[in-house]
Amino acid sequence: MIDVTYAQLHAWLVAFLWPFVRLIGFFMAAPLLGHKSAPTRIKIGLAALITFAIAPGLPLLPSVPVWSWAGLGIIIEQTLIGAAIGLVLRVMFSVVQAAGDFIGLQMGLAFATFVTPDGVNTMVLSRFLHLVTMMVFLAVDGHLVVIDTLAGSFQTLPIGYSGLNPAGFEMLARFGGTIFSSGLLLALPMVAALLIVNLSLGILNRSAPQLTVFSIGFPVSLTFGLFLLTVLMTDLGRFLQLLFEQGLTTIVQLVAALNPP
Template identity: 75%
Template sequence: MVEITFAQLHAWLVTFLWPFMRLSAFFMAAPLLGHTAVPARVKIGLAVLLSAAVAPGLPPLPAAPVWSWAGLGIMVEQTLIGAAMGLALRVMFSAVQAAGEYIGLQMGLAFATFVTPDGVNTVVLSRLLHMITLLMFLAVNGHLIAIDILAGSFRILPIGYVGLAPGGLDMLVRYGGTIFASGLLLALPPVAALLIVNLALGILNRSAPQLTVFSVGFPTSLTLGLFLLLTLMTDFGRFLQQLFGQGLGFLQQLVEALAPL
């Protein structure tokens, strides 16, 4: 008869539970699997599979009981690491969404909003660019690179031995400025052209009041905006390539920055 001692059962639980906390927090905060449209069972199941895959190669784990204060601190630490890495990836997609908001506002598409599955009113153009970015991220195997960096984080940030450096969290907060910088950089050509058109229509409306904004301005802005979007899409892939490279590179730098000296 096979007998399993409490020490063996506790060692198995620790080997699985602490990596699971980091992986599950990452999937909850990541832009693709963290969406509310993805069932929670899928997120938990994928975290369980990856935890079982990375558990055999983990560095030696601390001898801290799960139900102790030390064990609770380790679980909170792993959750913070996974959430920070997931938020770093989300910044890339938020930059594209911000660009869609800027362009849609100038085109007059801010009226054409709809309720997304996560319960937030979003400009249609912002949602379209976000879906294209997600598909491009999957096409270039960005999700596999992100999972590889996540698995390698257990070597750079061993469980329960290193703690977290405040400089890494500060780097993550400052990286949030990429949402506005990259988003405005992507939206600047269409927004600048549409702004000039709106100024011209405003002058035209003052000189000829019968040409109202609703009869002339909206069709003109929308038609020109669609043409500018077609032009923008010819260079959208190169922009996403630079954005993905910058985001995945920052993800690796974040893991290294969270490790104290």
């Protein structure tokens, strides 16, 4: 007969629970599986599977009871770490969505929206660029790199109750500005070209009032915008490569910044 003591059960529970909480926090905030349309059972099952894979190689865990204030603090801490890593990925994918919004507004596609499964109105062009970015990210095995980085974060930022460095959250907030800077940088060529088209149509309307700018402006802007979008797609891969490198590098730097001094 095999006897299992309470200490052994508690050690097994701790070895599984705390890494599992960090992974759950990541899947809640990550753009791939954090979407509401992704089944909750898939998120929990994938987090449990990764936890079983990385648990044997984790550093020495603190001897803190799970049902205690210190244990609750560790659970909150691990959730914040996982959510912070997931938010970096969400910001990275939001860059192309912001670029799609900028381009869609200039092309006259602001009314072309549809309701996503999470109940948010999204521009068609923004959604299209987001799906292209997601497929490219999966094609280059970016999700595997993120999971490997997340597993390595337990070595850089081991599980404990020493607290987190606020400088890491400040770094995360500053990285949020990438949505506007990089998104505008991607959309700037098309926005500038379409602005010239709109100015030309305005001058044409003043010189020839019999031409109704509303009847010819939208078809011209939409046709020229689709042509420019075709040209933009030829260079989108290079932009996404730089964006993925920046995002993955930021994850590594964030984990290091969250480590208390």
